Amino acid sequence: MTVAEAFEQVFGTDAPVRFDAYDGSSTSNADAPMSMSLRSKRGLDYLLTAPGSLGLVRAYLMGDLVIDPMDEGDPYDVLRFIDDEVHPQKPTRAEFPGLAGFVAANRPRVPELPPEETPGPVRRLAYGLTHARSRDAAAIHHHYDVSNRFYEMLLGPSMAYTCAVYPTVDASLEEAQDEKFDLVCRKLGLEPGMRLLDVGCGWGGMVRHAVMHYGVTAIGVTLSKEQADWGATRMEREGLADRGVIRHADYRDVRESDFDAVSSIGLTEHIGVGNYPAYFSFLRGRLREGGRLLNHCITRPDNEHAGLPSRGFINRYVFPDGGLTGSGDIVRVMENEGFEVRHQENLREHYAMTTRDWCHNLSRNWNDAVDEVGLGVARVWGLYLAGSRLGFERNRIQLHQVLASKSTELGDSGFALRPTWGS
Template sequence: MAGRKTVADRLAEALGAVLGTSELPVRLRGWDGSIAGPAGAPVVAVRSRRALRRMLWSPGQLGIGRAYVAGEIDMEDDVFATFTALRTDGRLAQGGPPSQPTWRDRLALLGTALRLGAIGPEPAPPAEEAPLGTGHRHSRARDAAAISHHYDVSNDFYSLVLGPSMVYSCAVWATPDTGLDAAQEAKLDLVCRKLGLAPGSRLLDVGCGWGSMAIHAAQRYGAEVVGITLSEEQARMARKRVAEAGLTDRVDIRVQDYRAVEDEPFDAISSIGMAEHVGRAQMPEYVAQLTRLLRPGGRLLNHAINWNAGTSTWNPDTFIARYVFPDGELLGLGETVGLLESREMEVLDVEALRQHYALTLRAWVQRLEENWDAAVAATSEGRARVWRLYMAASALTFESGEMGVNQVLLQKTGGAQPPLRRTAWT
């Protein structure tokens, strides 16, 4: 019958209600094969009514994210082009609290679901979703569970995405053509130079991952390194890599909370991509503990993602909180520096690496795409979908300037004077 609305037409109404827009930014393919939306736009395939039901129960990024992880929604075109189109509305924002659909939007979504036979009980979340933590947030036990959710996925999976460097933080690129492995090596070397490492320097690497920073500091600078992580899988692989490098006499890898370290003093502390897990309320304790562990004149490098678009509070109903970094929390750069500096700790340098992280994330996505079948075999298709979604969306968030990543270098008072200029490490 002429003028009759197809499944895709109805889905376009539903997505418009979720996004809060009458102009759909993508083209939709319904489970019946029908198509709706602007010609030439990236195509999103909705494969079942269950996807619509998820959006009804959780309008916004969480419902759409769950449907994508479950394979009920798929992207037929380039992931970056698709996410760029979908990010036209703040309800799908990556980091901050998503805006919520109005009651009128919710009623429109309900009406579409009724017409398409999608009404029903809330579907169970995909298995890859982290259960909401119990107990005090950022207690040692809950932090260990949150870290395990993200990092104890599969060392083989991370090897495919990260490559031989096994570094899971922002690289430092001389040019966009530098290449991921060289850019990661450049980042590790930059950190060592900023910390002023020399033969015999005692380094604490907080959140040591798979041991790359510890190995680099010991091999290239002769440092004595203690690396700590809460991930059993990371520690197992890091110890193996340390042994293969012949560095067991200089590198000690531990499964240990930063709050439990007692064998001070250290000449230097590196915290690379770890502070995001600490939480705003725990930051004063984090800073006090690292300050206490440093000898007078010792240096701390805090490398962390910062939220640039105003302030951010932890929101358990975002995709990133449920699937990627449970209990993770981003601070603004000004807030971070204000917490780190004190009468004991002098800020020597702040370096912004926002564009570098966008390049790093795009390189990780490329490696995931190139090794997709092996990545799925190493963990699960849902887990690989989580990483593709979060890394691609994060790359765009860094490119837009909503998030940044910064290295803050500090020195504890009471020791030798710091260098007059930053040319000491540049």
Template sequence: MKLQPLIETLIGTEPPIAVRAYDGSVVGPADAPATLVVNSPDALRRMITSPGELGMARAYVAGDIDIEGDIYAVIRMRDRLPPLSAQLRFAAQATRLLGVRNLRPLEPPEQEARLRGRRHSKARDAAAVSHHYDVGNEFYRLFLGPSMTYSCALFENPRDGLEAAQARKYELICQKLGLRPGMRLLDVGCGWGGMAIHAARHHGVSAVGVTLSAEQAEAGQKLVADNGLTGQVEIRLQDYRDVTDGPYDAISSIGMFEHVGLSKLQEYFRRLVSLLGSDARLLNHAISRPRTTKPRLERNSFINRYVFPDGELHEVGTVISALQNAGAEARHMESLRPHYALTLRHWVANLESNWSEALDLVGAARARVWRLYMAGSAVNFETNRTQVHQVLATRTIAGSRPHALPLRPDWSPAPPVP
């Protein structure tokens, strides 16, 4: 039995991409923007024994499947998958082709996370962060660029360069926090120190950044020294729950919140609010979810198994409520969803342009994980499957004088008067 009928069962006889299989079967147009290459019967074994996206992802990470050309065109195929009846028919056809005795599950690629312990305990959170971030700073530099900023940039137009857009994002946050010389800033989940360094250089603050990634902390400390900011910026290998040297005049949390579980939201915000001084501001910049999806990443999703184990995305209304329940006052919310799609497309382009070096640094399997995850995330932001919001809050005490936050936002031009 040839693979062509199986392929057509799954994606139809006139798909927008091409598929080329190990048995010589070819489906799809000759000038397709992308070709999905099925290299081995093991691809089918993985798809049958781990139905859904996990089996496909394992096959790609293991090299049983290749993607040539436009990876976004392949990812968009998920919206064209047939009804369940056709998927079951595909599984039955593939089982007949391989034979029941050949359906023993294959060992997952070693890049799959295997966490132990209580979910969102300090030890397990540290292991989850290490799984994602401690894969080599030079690998991250290949796609993040010189700024080493691993969060959504801010674009004035789609043609902006990534470095300028990342600097613009940091500056927006500094303005929202009202940073001035002499203030103390805490940056939670500081990565390689980009926000702390920007705030110190351009706004004269004294900054502390905390991260659970040993590799980030070491590289961040070097960047601080290289920028001549030793004594003004401190990068710590520390859990935010262990920070005790408040009060701070401002706190930023940029792209770390996805590691905080729903069960820990109140603890997280209470801890941060307790570290704020009077008249202080807190900005939470986080990936979020539409109202119709669940907080926890699906257990068998690619993103949970390979990218962000134990990750949880929270609906922005839940975030604002949790902030207020912790004693803060939510003052401003802004969605940056289109900006993250553009950011991710820059990262994917950078990774693909430096593919050979990526293979040398981390190997084919891990490079494939990052290519698939970042391209898939770009499509998710473009289609509103995933969102990102900045929420600005103040520590406001009932009965106190009006807060120092401006009556109207002073970090962007006012709209023209009609």
């Protein structure tokens, strides 16, 4: 059996893809709108030893699988086409021996892994137990210390790497990121003279916005040294350093307390679902009575499948040790830790638009991005962002903001009878 014949056995002879392989074989669908070319035996080994998306990603990153047409900075159209049109079929009893013989004849072995892939879960034990401080620092370094210059090309002037909030369908990415930070400030009820703690502050966008537009003093903490250095430099350049501080630190090392408000924008994904109780208990301990917490994070559409697949693309290439669960789990833990949840909303359509705009940025700056971080890393980001866009659009993942208060013993929440932050 040739490689192309095996492809047709798995995906059907009517799959809308022209497939050709290194052994000279091709499928018969010459007029298909998409073509895939498997260039080497190594590529076949990737596919056979890691069936599904992980094997495809490995072959693609190593140049063994070529897809046409493909915008590598924004492969959304390709991923959507595959999601809609290309589906493996369960082999019949008559087909199974032929496929088994094909695999046996090709004697697959695990080739070298792409350098962009983090070690598997067992090997990662060498870096400490999951969510120990040293291992958290290594995971954050992998994801965020890629290159500040790369992130400038990807994210734009805001340097905001979290879901934006689009006030209109035609708003720009920068307008939407500004609206996101302002919405968080309004939900937190920030006023001049208040004290804000922003955990997982990234490059300091929330801190800058709150200090500049709401007159607060603020502390931001991030485990990424590159983020902290960039954010501190910008705070100094804009004359805000006397009221806003960006620290390179673990949020668990914050000793100050009695903050009026705490914002957590995009950190919960990194801490592990099992650590939610300790996390929200710690944040509650940083607030004064009547203070508010805004938690903003990616969520699942259900509360039955916490975590991320350890062998999946996201865990291996993007978010080592990352974890997601549904908004119901988040609300439950927050309430169990003494918060009074006052409001929540799902912004998944906004995150689909955000990842769309990030992909546009990456595509527009593709050559410079490749020069900065290398072809493999740039390809990982294209796949990750385009795949995320598809996931948000199709309700496979969501984005929730949950607003809560540390209400007093007498029940004073500090909230008005109706929301005051607008849409």
